[in-house]
Amino acid sequence: MPDAHETQLAPFVNRILHGDCRTVLTQLPDACVDLIITSPPYADQRKHVYGGVHPDHYVEWFLPIAAELKRVLKPTGSFVLNIKERVVNGERHTYVLELILAMRQQGWLWTEEYLWHKKNCYPGKWPNRFRDAWERLLHFTKQKQFKMFQEAVMAPMGEWRHERLKKLGANDLHRFNSRAGSGFGKRVANWIGREYAYPTNVLHMATECYNRYHAATFPVELPAWFIKLFTEPGDLVLDPFMGSGTTAIACIRNDRRYIGIELVEEYVRLAEERIAREQASPNLYTFAENGVAYES
Numbered sequence: 001m002p003d004a005h006e007t008q009l010a011p012f013v014n015r016i017l018h019g020d021c022r023t024v025l026t027q028l029p030d031a032c033v034d035l036i037i038t039s040p041p042y043a044d045q046r047k048h049v050y051g052g053v054h055p056d057h058y059v060e061w062f063l064p065i066a067a068e069l070k071r072v073l074k075p076t077g078s079f080v081l082n083i084k085e086r087v088v089n090g091e092r093h094t095y096v097l098e099l100i101l102a103m104r105q106q107g108w109l110w111t112e113e114y115l116w117h118k119k120n121c122y123p124g125k126w127p128n129r130f131r132d133a134w135e136r137l138l139h140f141t142k143q144k145q146f147k148m149f150q151e152a153v154m155a156p157m158g159e160w161r162h163e164r165l166k167k168l169g170a171n172d173l174h175r176f177n178s179r180a181g182s183g184f185g186k187r188v189a190n191w192i193g194r195e196y197a198y199p200t201n202v203l204h205m206a207t208e209c210y211n212r213y214h215a216a217t218f219p220v221e222l223p224a225w226f227i228k229l230f231t232e233p234g235d236l237v238l239d240p241f242m243g244s245g246t247t248a249i250a251c252i253r254n255d256r257r258y259i260g261i262e263l264v265e266e267y268v269r270l271a272e273e274r275i276a277r278e279q280a281s282p283n284l285y286t287f288a289e290n291g292v293a294y295e296s
């Protein structure tokens, strides 16, 4: 018998909700989501497509959404915000930095910043800067103790280690502290027999353009990485700016449940088409909601 909380959630789970997240979010119960991962519209960037927000007004636009996200996130949950400040009048605008400060004022902890290195960034040349090959993934939490499963994202140790471990010197056999006095040290001999290592906070992933109708998609492996790191199978993941459904696809492939919100109907259909193609490998946690229609 599902508990009252699950019954309240059921109409939203494993669905893309068509609407403005500023209103749709208010319908979700408190503390129901384990992870929020999203890439909101970039300031002014795609005004012609889905309504941009002027960089000078970005913080005031986003803060009420952040407040709702904080309400629906469980105390042990995480919020990963993919964002990058754009260039305005020849310099980087400061709205992302201002947003971080304002969200801290709102009660969020700015726990970490991950960096997505876009291995195949756009070619180009500018007089005052190089090609932009990275984006921020800001990690916010509600408290210092949150769910995190570091083993789930361990990466294979690279072939280079065989060569390095062939000839171990004296400094490799005991803990060797950095000569710079940083307090960091390592014992290289510990790597013998190790197949996997913990990753860094830099993710090297190529961009993907899933569909020519939605240019601003992120690669499935990006939300998938954070889903594995911050949730367990069956947990609930929210993307309030779902776009073409990438977060939902990552959830289905990793046996997590999802709630997506998307303003543009065309993108909702695109996401649904994409999701329908994934169902051959069924999501074990899909709720049977036959006949339940969500009114946006």
Ligand SMILES: C[S@@+](CC[C@H](N)C(=O)[O-])C[C@H]1O[C@@H](n2cnc3c(N)ncnc32)[C@H](O)[C@@H]1O
Pocket: 019, 020, 021, 022, 038, 039, 040, 041, 042, 050, 214, 216, 217, 218, 219, 240, 241, 242, 243, 244, 245, 246, 247, 261, 262, 263, 264, 267
């Ligand atoms: C950067 S895209 C997200 C792309 C997505 N990560 C993907 O992989 O397809 C931002 C999306 O937010 C949607 N959007 C903009 N304002 C919105 C709002 N107020 N509520 C819900 N969705 C909104 C846009 O239509 C757009 O599809």
